[in-house]
Amino acid sequence: MASVPHAVRTPGYGEWDEERWVPEPPKKAYRTAFERDRARVLHSSALRRLGAKTQVVAPYSDDFVRTRLTHSLEVAQVGRELGATLGCDPDVVDTACLSHDLGHPPFGHNGEKTLDVLAAACGGFEGNAQTLRLLTRLETKTFRANGASAGLNLTRASLDAACKYPWPRSEAPQTSEGKPTRKFGVYEDDEPVFRWLRGAGASQGPGDDVPAPGQSCLEAQVMDLADDISYSVHDVEDAVNAGRFQLRWVREGSQRQRVIEYTRRWYLPGAADDEIDAALRRLEGTDEWVPLVDGTRRSLAALKDMTSQFIGRFSSAALRATREQYGPAALTRYNASLVVPRETEFEIAVMKGLATAYVMTSEERQPIYERQGEVLSGLVELLSETGDRYLEPIFAEDWRLAADDAGRLRAVIDQVASLTDSSALEWHQTLVAGSAFEARLF
Template sequence: MPQEPSALDHGVRAHAAGEARRPEAYTRRDRERRWPEPAKNPRRTAFERDRARVLHSSALRRLGAKTQVLGPASDDFVRTRLTHSLEVAQVGRELGKALGCDPDVVDAACLSHDLGHPPFGHNGERALDEVAAGIGGFEGNAQTLRLLTRLEPKTFADDGASAGLNLTRASLDAATKYPWRRGDGPARPDGTPTRKFGVYEDDLPVFDWLREGAPPGRRCLEAQVMDLSDDIAYSVHDVEDAIVGGRVDLERVRRTEEQQRVVGQVRAWYDPPVDDDALGAAIDRLVALPIWMRAFDGSRRDLAGIKNMTSQLIGRFCGAAEAATRAASGEGRLTRYAADLVVPPETLAEIVVLKGVAALYVMAPRELEPLYLSQRTIIFDLVDALLETGDRHLEPPFVADFHAAADDAARLRVVVDQVASLTDTSANQWHARLRGMLSEVF
């Protein structure tokens, strides 16, 4: 199944290197929370509190049992959404700090970036989008905003409604990878509209609040750092998992015909704004690096070699982006809308061909497996069963939402919220528990 390109691939970069004078790094407005709260510990900054709230959230813990590329139960080595998010946060924190961003803002955004993803990875996301087609669809990034501002229990508004984690404006903006409604985003490289979006219609009030004063459709620098860090971690670590799992033959990737297959996979799934020759040159550069291993036998020495390879690649990509951004925007603290992250085309090509390696040898073959159909069936069955039985099987927070829903569309959104909150493990368990009831109903 072709994958939507990331916001980075849409080319939202290097807006105005010579923009007018830069404002204060972070203003009082950046530190504002939608619902004012007294500081419990004056020695902690508002952004340190934001990071801590995300780190201690139940939504983050649940990522430990959610699919990244391979299911969390496939083996003890494979990454989950949680370990991926921790790695993204480490990459983003260091890159953001080097540019002058507040590291806690970037860290909070990176830890948050996958909170809205449902069970079974992108397969589950597509199934829920199909289920929710009549109520505005489902999108993991829009669901993340919903979790941070509504579903994750921490703070309540004056009217008694849940305000989610009630993060600062700067941290929420940094966590917003796609700052637009469905259908309002930039076109993909092939001219078709992007399917990605960052807010559902009924979450527009908080979205409008966090985007006050922001240029329409433009991401703040911290969100751009988060997005690049996600792409870097995704590309490098998925290849590492694939190599250790025996799904990628390192010597085979050196062959011209295999490299052509990788380029074809990149074009079919990601369609980045670089041509095929640039993609071919990128994979040539990568396999020619001294750090690129020729073989992997699972020994401790080879495991260390893989770790060195991934570490060096991360440093290569971050270093290139930092240098290009500094060249465009100068020295000093770069934050918010005072600069844009610049990713050299050669670096973008190298990142995306690594994603193509994982796609060709791991993700594309998996879409033909019976497991993929089974996962989609579980999602469809759970939504049907929960709608049919009202609030009987919902968790208590969602029972309250179900009772407060004004119509069938709102009730469906509550059910989608409930199913999206499940892990791979709990989705399977719920399905097994409800199987008898499902057979009676259907």
């Protein structure tokens, strides 16, 4: 009888990194703990729901536009290869990349902003904090001894890699303007598992360093860069394919200034116009830049090649810079930080600025954003007023077990955040609009 191959742990990781919040019995040896993490996320309902959630262009507006799901798969491909080249366990990076957008609510960043206001009484809403909540509580696989859900019960290394902003809102670092950043990665009532995964109060073995406050592990940095690279080029590709703009438009002075201003305002606060313009000129000067896409197979292929080449350009620049600083050794967890050259940061930001200028801030989109806000506001208001009547069973249970109004509001927010774009519209039409119609009848 042939023996089952034994899974080999990637160098640079130990038992500490493979530890789970809830201990599990030994599993089959042919898979590593990190391979099991990736499989758990890949088979999660939260990942499937991303297929009907907005990336930049709404998923129902075009058969071929990217969704949060396809974006996450592309981020995972970029991150896995980038991380593996540095020495990271590819499955840890892959898991983080697949997970990074799980917490996004319906309607993209517009929905995130709306829910943050609506959830003020229970600590606000942030997509990255919601991701940790999904992985450690809302998804169903493992339970703690007290009967509470432990979510997917991923390893410490994978959870840490998925934490893009490793701090609660109360400990958010200051921006360059001296204000606390609006981004955070954990809600107050999820802090126990967050403190565990960050190693607070635990005794570690040799080399198992506890991170400094606010410090991201290398795998999380790789995930973050892969996300930036992917959406910077893919959002432009989608916008051009959808007919929103052409790259040749930025040759015109006022159009170019519009892109520069949005790039600075959204992504590079304090940067000089000349430096942003120089980054745009570098990209325009490449052989891959496609001024016009006319819908022909050849022009579409050229746009796809530009996307591919720019991903390679940005990834390679970071790899070279990181290796120049740290040498050829395997880089994992907290023994290194990813180095991204300033020129590359500006080039990525300019690509994001293009999509921002022509899609996300387009005047024709504003009524849509307002309607999306009304849908989410109406749902939260109705569900808050009707208790557990309309909540799905798992969220209804959370509502009933909540100790106070803040906990009950969080259960409502969790329910609404779990909806896809289309299901949010359907719930609103059925519950909110239907209730208003019924009230007018009686």
